[in-house]
Amino acid sequence: MSHIKDVIARRVWDSRGHPTVEVDVILENGVVGRAIAPAGASRGTREAIDLRDGGAALQGKNVVQALKNVNGPIAAALRGRNVQDQTGADSAILALDPSPLKKALGGNATVATSLAVLHAAAADAGCALWQHVAEQNGFTPSLPLPEIQIFGGGAHAGRRVDIQDFMIMVPGANSFDEVMEITNEVYFAAGDIMQSKGKLAGVADEGGWWPMFDSNEEALETLIGAIEKAGEKPGDRVVISLDIAASEFCNDGRYRLALEDRDMDSSAMIDMLGGWLDAYPIASIEDPLAETDKEGTCEFTRRFGDRVQIIGDDYLVTNATLVDQAQKDGACNAVLIKVNQAGTVSESIEAFRKAQSAGWGAIVSARSGETEDVSISHLATGLGGGQLKVGSFTRSERMVKWNECLRIQDVLGAAAFVGGAPLANTWWGKKNKKGVKT
Incomplete structure (x- = not known):
């Protein structure tokens, strides 16, 4: 001692x-x-x-x-x-x-x-930090499934597009290293497509491409094209994840998509996102409605919670009390775990436990202002939470965290990776309304 x-x-x-x-x-x-x-x-x-x-x-x-x-x-x-x-x-x-x-x-x-x-x-x-977290808290460690940004938007890219993060996940990979290989191909394929169309403005806050799209759906179409250019079938091994960050463009109950000069109420916002879920292999969606829109978040969860992971970030702020209330309300089915959102490790683990006890997903996450600190790579592994969101596939403050997971994989073994099976609450492996196998 x-x-x-x-x-x-x-x-x-x-x-x-x-x-x-x-x-x-x-x-x-x-x-x-x-x-x-x-x-x-x-x-x-x-x-x-x-x-x-x-x-x-x-x-x-x-x-x-x-x-x-x-x-x-x-x-x-x-x-x-x-x-x-x-x-x-x-x-x-x-x-x-x-x-x-x-x-x-x-x-x-x-x-x-x-x-x-x-x-x-x-x-x-x-011992390693991940091992200490697991042993002290009674968790079974596992290598998490990465959620990796391809295009930055919202507050991460000068609001050039309204949606904050266009990301991919590779639940069909068999190791953490295989996720990195596939993501490399998709990331640079996206850059090539954007460059060829004059849509590339640089790199955003979290390392994803800074886009010059004319609509939010153009980002989704380009992401589908990048997955295909990388030699993958969208919805097969690779699925899409979105961080809407809807609080950022909601005022007085109205959602304003500035890129498209479009103004919507909560119901129209839900319908728009539902259309995206029908049209694209989206497995996870974060903060689809504003943190103040409890009724909208509950309605979105009621309509789509059995087919997609619905993450509360601004809505839950890594707070066990808010997670508990959301479970009672029927809002969300997963929580983002940001340690600095709570302020201490213990409060973050309390929020994680609350989500775990309800059968919710839990995604350990970085922030847009990051450093060489690799704590969250170890937390995600030690908690056995299954998912890790760090940002994109470039910039050293992002890559240091992905690379730390690869080092942990050397100790735990590739079999400790959580991929290779469908995510809970997603349509991966099902058919969408257009009849496309995903």
């Missing part, structure tokens, strides 16, 4: 060039655990708040006060604690900040510290 000697924070920089918080947890035996706080661009209103200094310097995004909070009250609360007691450490942090959104300490301060405690505990136990 080892105890925490000190907690030290420093300012580092994320993938968008903004300041963020890195924390070292130092044990009495000299072992060190280190983690970095990510930052989101598309944020739910009920998620933990990053504490920024404001003012003119560094676009108001400096983190001096967040660092002081770690080096001061948080460090004082953790010194002398058993590093293996993650719940106790997180509870000590939470006791310092009574606000549910971590307004006093800053979610960036709390999440970096909480993850650093987890890293220190694993190092102290002499």
Whole structure:
């Protein structure tokens, strides 16, 4: 049993060039655990708040006060604690900040510290982080199925298209490495198609192609073309996943697709997305309605929940209480797990357990502002949650997480990969209304 000697924070920089918080947890035996706080661009209103200094310097995004909070009250609360007691450490942090959104300490301060405690505990136990997560929480580890962005949109690409993420999943692959091979082919095929049509503007926040499409459906058609150009049959081994991030373009109950100069109410939005589900091999859809549109989210789940994974991100913000309520309401059938959305590891695992107990899917996810930190690769594996969303297939802050999964595969073996079978609640392996085998 080892105890925490000190907690030290420093300012580092994320993938968008903004300041963020890195924390070292130092044990009495000299072992060190280190983690970095990510930052989101598309944020739910009920998620933990990053504490920024404001003012003119560094676009108001400096983190001096967040660092002081770690080096001061948080460090004082953790010194002398058993590093293996993650719940106790997180509870000590939470006791310092009574606000549910971590307004006093800053979610960036709390999440970096909480993850650093987890890293220190694993190092102290002499095991990999994924193994520590599994053993301490009673989970069976498995290599997750990646959800990988091909086109960025919404807040990740200057809102050049309304939909935030156009992604693929490869549930038909037999190993994590095979997913990477297939994704490589699809990603660069998409780039070639866009380049040839003059639709390519560069690379978006999370590494996906920055598109110049004339409609949101053009993105779907191009993605189908890229899958085919890569030598795959859409809906066979490769399926589509969407992050609608509908809260980003919903105002006063109206959904505004600026790219198409189109304004819809909740019912029309549901019908439009339902048409996409009929026309394309979409296996997963995230935040199809706004976080404030409970009635619409429930109706979408009622109509399509038996055929597609419906993920709550802004709607659930990695909050066990909200997951529990959504289950009672009949809203969603899966939850996105973002540790910085909750603010601590323990709260995130609580939300995961709540989803697991209901038979829901759970997808561990990165943020648009990322770093070289690989914590989520280990969390997704150790929780045995089955899915991991990191971003795209380029940019080192993304690839470092995919590559870490490949290293874990060397230990666990390719057989630990969850692919090779249909995802729950999807139409993969069924026939759509057009009679196309998917």
